[in-house]
Amino acid sequence: MSLSVALNPEQGLNRYLSEIRKFPMLEKDEEFRLAKNWVEHGDTEAAEKMVTSHLRLVAKIAMGYRGYGLPIGEVISEGNVGLMQAVKKFDPDKGFRLSTYAMWWIRAAIQEYVLRSWSLVKMGTTAAQKKLFFNLRRMKGEMKALEDGDLKPEHLEQIATKLNVKEKEVNDMNRRMSYGGDSSLNVTIGSEDGSSEWQDWLEDDTDSQEHTLGESQEYDARMELLGDAMADLNEREQHIIRERRLSDSPKTLEELAVIYGVSRERIRQIEARAFEKLQEAMLKAAEPALIEG
Numbered sequence: 329m330s331l332s333v334a335l336n337p338e339q340g341l342n343r344y345l346s347e348i349r350k351f352p353m354l355e356k357d358e359e360f361r362l363a364k365n366w367v368e369h370g371d372t373e374a375a376e377k378m379v380t381s382h383l384r385l386v387a388k389i390a391m392g393y394r395g396y397g398l399p400i401g402e403v404i405s406e407g408n409v410g411l412m413q414a415v416k417k418f419d420p421d422k423g424f425r426l427s428t429y430a431m432w433w434i435r436a437a438i439q440e441y442v443l444r445s446w447s448l449v450k451m452g453t454t455a456a457q458k459k460l461f462f463n464l465r466r467m468k469g470e471m472k473a474l475e476d477g478d479l480k481p482e483h484l485e486q487i488a489t490k491l492n493v494k495e496k497e498v499n500d501m502n503r504r505m506s507y508g509g510d511s512s513l514n515v516t517i518g519s520e521d522g523s524s525e526w527q528d529w530l531e532d533d534t535d536s537q538e539h540t541l542g543e544s545q546e547y548d549a550r551m552e553l554l555g556d557a558m559a560d561l562n563e564r565e566q567h568i569i570r571e572r573r574l575s576d577s578p579k580t581l582e583e584l585a586v587i588y589g590v591s592r593e594r595i596r597q598i599e600a601r602a603f604e605k606l607q608e609a610m611l612k613a614a615e616p617a618l619i620e621g
Contacts, residue, residue, distance in 0.1 A: 344401070348380070348383040348384055351381050351383060351384075352381065354378070354381045354426075359381075359420070362378050363420035366378070367419070375415055375416075378415050378418075378426060379411055379412055379415055382426065385434070386407040386408050386410075389431065389434050390403045390404040390438060393438055396445075398442065406437050406438050406440070407437055409437050410430075410434040410436060410437025411434055411437075413433050414432075417611070418430075439458075439462065456492070460497060460501050461501060464501055464505060467490070478503070479502055484498050557609035557610045560609045561602050561605060561606065564598065565602035568584060569599065569603065571584060572584070581595045
């Protein structure tokens with residue numbers, strides 16, 4: 329899926345943000361009708377209308393990742409890819425709105441981009457470190473501890489306890505992330521007259537779907553979904569997935585081929601099929617929670 333409209337956040341962010349405000353938000357009935365046309369008839373115009381009406385949602389979520397030292401236009405572009413994937417897989421008959429369903433895909437696409445692009449993440453990619461990476465800045469903000477330098481002992485303890493990691497890991501991650509620096513909320517976005525600032529695009533502090541689906545809760549929910557989905561795999565598939573994708577020290581195809589007495593290509597095929605089954609099971613298991621949301 330691609331957009332026919334000429335919109336690219338990497339070629340003038342301020343203009344892009346102004347342009348996407350022109351796309352109207354969809355009422356529930358209209359969204360349902362468009363989604364049915366796309367699912368049942370492959371109506372690309374309907375799909376495009378669903379995408380463009382949610383570009384503001386992508387920009388809003390993307391602004392939450394502005395402190396990672398990456399071009400915000402690229403972050404938004406990655407989020408747009410996630411949005412288009414969400415539209416592709418959206419089932420209007422489930423009863424929930426596209427925005428609720430799409431937020432997970434948008435965040436996942438953006439986080440994948442951040443993890444690929446930030447050099448510090450390459451120094452450690454365990455689940456706990458990823459959780460720490462994506463929650464540390466937010467928690468520092470809540471504690472009003474965004475000043476330069478090391479965290480105070482009481483802040484270290486609070487963060488380590490809440491995220492279930494060691495204080496040394498928090499301190500190390502904080503030092504690494506400090507190299508990127510934090511952006512001022514008053515930095516203007518492309519406008520010479522300074523009429524638009526970063527803070528204009530910050531998320532509302534009041535209760536919202538995004539607040540309810542905070543990163544820490546999402547992480548716990550995904551781990552629960554993963555555990556349930558793993559039960560759909562046979563013993564060999566579970567072992568290969570754990571060793572290849574969930575281990576801190578992944579085994580090579582060759583190592584697993586020796587264990588099972590098959591070729592490297594056969595292990596690769598089993599892994600690919602098992603991962604497909606895992607994704608399908610997780611999406612199916614997530615549907616009731618999405619409907620309730």
